[in-house]
Amino acid sequence: MATIGVLALQGGFREHEEMLTRLGATPRKVRRAEELEGLDALIIPGGESTTIRRLASAHGLIEPIRAFAQHHPVWGTCAGLIALANDIGEEPPIFGGLNVRVQRNAFGRQVDSFETELAVPALDAVAEEEERGRPFPAVFIRAPVIEQVGEGVDVLATLDDGRIVAVQQGHLLGTAFHPELTDDTRFHRYFLQLVQSPTPA
Ligand SMILES: NC(=O)CC[C@H](N)C(=O)O
Numbered sequence: 264m265a266t267i268g269v270l271a272l273q274g275g276f277r278e279h280e281e282m283l284t285r286l287g288a289t290p291r292k293v294r295r296a297e298e299l300e301g302l303d304a305l306i307i308p309g310g311e312s313t314t315i316r317r318l319a320s321a322h323g324l325i326e327p328i329r330a331f332a333q334h335h336p337v338w339g340t341c342a343g344l345i346a347l348a349n350d351i352g353e354e355p356p357i358f359g360g361l362n363v364r365v366q367r368n369a370f371g372r373q374v375d376s377f378e379t380e381l382a383v384p385a386l387d388a389v390a391e392e393e394e395r396g397r398p399f400p401a402v403f404i405r406a407p408v409i410e411q412v413g414e415g416v417d418v419l420a421t422l423d424d425g426r427i428v429a430v431q432q433g434h435l436l437g438t439a440f441h442p443e444l445t446d447d448t449r450f451h452r453y454f455l456q457l458v459q460s461p462t463p464a
Pocket residue numbers: 308309310311312313340341342343345367368404405406407
């Protein structure tokens with residue numbers, strides 16, 4: 264079974280580990296560059312992207328993760344998506360790799376967090392009969408949105424107003440929301456399927 268790293272510097276890594284274990288994969292916390300060795304893939308959890316940048320930099324993880332993401336599946340959720348984006352506005356990218364521009368805290372202070380049902384047709388690839396076509400319960404917490412997608416990026420989900428909240432670029436996956444906080448395992452299964460049959464970079 265696949266061994267999946269979960270960047271464990273800060274934020275919601277435990278919920279990802281639990282979800283992976285539940286699905287029969289082996290999670291491994293990543294806090295040092297050596298811990299990337301032998302991994303099949305990596306998840307960058309939500310949290311606070313400025314903190315993730317600071318700690319990743321202090322732990323010497325910026326370059327190693329950037330290099331890892333070139334040839335392995337990597338999935339960023341929320342702050343993790345921000346960390347993977349090539350363009351995050353004023354600041355330089357954190358790891359980068361994903362050809363998108365994101366806007367942090369796109370929903371402002373009034374709407375700190377919310378849950379909504381999203382149509383994600385791509386998930387039908389891993390859906391059981393009774394799950395097919397079922398909307399995904401998406402939990403947004405001080406979430407970013409994807410303002411622009413570049414070459415090679417597929418949009419997997421948008422909000423009703425058209426704002427993009429899930430994308431895939433070959434072996435890289437980004438979601439503005441938190442599938443690890445729901446009972447629905449389809450996004451994690453989708454990522455694990457990507458790990459089993461990675462598309463070349
Ligand atoms: N839930 C989250 O990961 C929030 C992301 C956070 N607002 C940031 O900008 O990094």
